[in-house]
Amino acid sequence: NAGVTQTPKFRVLKTGQSMTLLCAQDMNHEYMYWYRQDPGMGLRLIHYSVGEGTTAKGEVPDGYNVSRLKKQNFLLGLESAAPSQTSVYFCASRQPPGGGGRDTQYFGPGTRLTVL
């Protein structure tokens, strides 16, 4: 199993450009998440999904959109990139709450995005 993969690994954008980050998981997990990581702030939740076709806002959703058309994929979109969106983006997935280790989130390797 590849686990959680993210595409691309690095990207540089100009202000106002758009892009989509792809997250894929092969563990048949129901829940998927997008976080951003900034120095001194830990990870902050952008959006999440509790199943195919569902999405919900997290802590810092402004400027981002997401889609979960397939269970294994979770896309994060930036319609008009801003320098404040320069960050490292992590995707994660997990099973719904329950016993037997279902409470653990599994993380992808991250996408480093720079907006000039």
Place this chain on the structure above:
Amino acid sequence: AQSVTQLGSHVSVSEGALVLLRCNYSSSVPPYLFWYVQYPNQGLQLLLKYTSAATLVKGINGFEAEFKKSETSFHLTKPSAHMSDAAEYFCAIARSNDYKLSFGAGTTVTVRA
């Protein structure tokens, strides 16, 4: 709302010395608590978790953490630091029936030879 506070953004230890990373939590319901480690240019990896079973939790790579309700703490320790322990460590909290994690700001550990 739940939250965690990590005390100290940077910790420097000598190889072979005790590693102690502090995490205090705030929660109105019994929490689930986690420690994750992030090696340079990598994603987060689960070290250990507390889910209301034993209060002393053992994790990977010789790390352990103790849940202390009276002190609202979940500090991470390792008796003897190794060079490979140099990384950033995150404490995180979730409600037992919830699916969202809230992370602390992280503590960077450097290990001196």
